[in-house]
Amino acid sequence: MPAPLHLPPRYAERPLTLADAGAVARLMAADELATTGEVHIEEADIVAEWQRPSFDVGAATVGVLGPSGDLVAYAECSGGARADAAVRPDHWGQGIGTALAGWVSARAAELGEPVIGMPVPQDSPGDRLLDSLGWFVRWESWVLALPEETAIPARELPAAYAVRAATTQDHEQVWTVIEDAFLEWSERERETYADWVATNVERPGAEPWNIRVVTDPEGAVVAAAVLVMTENGREGFVSRLATRRDQRNRGLAQALLADAFDAARAHGAARATLSTDSRTGALDLYRRVGMEVESTWVHRATRP
Known part of the structure; x- marks a missing residue:
């Protein structure tokens, strides 16, 4: 298991369970709203990923509990080159994101992954944090919408x-x-x-x-x-x-x-959306059929 997180006083960590999916979705939604002005994540997104037979929720996740005992941050890394993490905005600036980035890197090293990364909105606090930690951009991605x-x-x-x-x-x-x-x-x-x-x-x-x-x-x-x-x-x-x-x-x-x-x-x-990234070469196809870019994300990665 990765080493314990270096957390501020009165914060604690624990592995998560499938029953935490709703709490994770809520803290991710707060993070999304603060960084992009919109919320896309839903509890069903978390449940769908965590209920996969290959996903060991307890081993692949870590949650951070605030002073009042509620879930204020989380990270997941289950193998493969992709991870995810989020910190509730009212707990930004205390080193929790840095601790989670370290946990993700350590977890990926345990799994033998040569590179690990996660998507973050371009020029968001998360993007700037990972940049400061030396995480590099592997590719860009875009959320596109078809006008009503x-x-x-x-x-x-x-x-x-x-x-x-x-x-x-x-x-x-x-x-x-x-x-x-x-x-x-x-x-x-x-x-x-x-x-x-x-x-x-x-x-x-x-x-x-x-x-x-x-x-x-x-x-x-x-x-x-x-x-x-x-x-x-x-x-x-x-x-x-x-x-x-x-x-x-x-x-x-x-x-x-x-x-x-x-x-x-x-x-x-009323809305129709999709996402694509720079590896696919499909952005121009979607633009040609009338879709418009709503937000730009970058996949920041590190080599454990």
């Missing part, structure tokens, strides 16, 4: 191709298409099918229609999107969008994106 009442331009599918909601029988093909595409540019191990199901199919609030597919004339899944609806139903976020390599440059991704956003609006969403 704007529609993605329609793209006609090739003959005998179809776009529809996925069935349970499609799920393994969806996982394969998405993982194959994302592993072309991301540096991580292949996500297991069981973890994918836990994060996407079994995510709290997920509905069968949230997973969208394009099928070829033989009925095989050749493109897929995963749509996440916010708890209040007012926003549809495309968390994954992928096309099989041999099926690209046929307009499948644009047709699928339009279908996903139309499905979100049909179920009450």
Whole structure:
């Protein structure tokens, strides 16, 4: 286990459990609001990640308790090159973020990770802190939104191709298409099918229609999107969008994106969003279909 955190007097640390997901979401929401003016995180996001079979919540997390005993900060690092951390704004400036960054680095070293990083809003307090600690920028990412009442331009599918909601029988093909595409540019191990199901199919609030597919004339899944609806139903976020390599440059991704956003609006969403990063080269594609950048993030990393 990493060494104990160096915390201010009257603060304490402990491993977290799945029952802490709501408290973690609330402190992350306070952090997001203070740094970006918006809140995107939901408890379902935390639960979906922590309920993965590969995720050992107790070993992969640390929580910081304030003087009154409430959770005021946390970090997680479960393997792979990505970690997360947040400090409630009313507890900034006391060295807690520095302590958590050290814990993440030590935890990654224990796991044998050559590099570990986390996303932070560009030029935010978290970004500046990690910069001061020597964490470098690996890539940029952007959250994009489709203006209300704007529609993605329609793209006609090739003959005998179809776009529809996925069935349970499609799920393994969806996982394969998405993982194959994302592993072309991301540096991580292949996500297991069981973890994918836990994060996407079994995510709290997920509905069968949230997973969208394009099928070829033989009925095989050749493109897929995963749509996440916010708890209040007012926003549809495309968390994954992928096309099989041999099926690209046929307009499948644009047709699928339009279908996903139309499905979100049909179920009450006023906003349609997604994120992408500089490794994918997809930013211009999303801009061309009318999406606008809302915020810019950087992935800050260190070598343990």
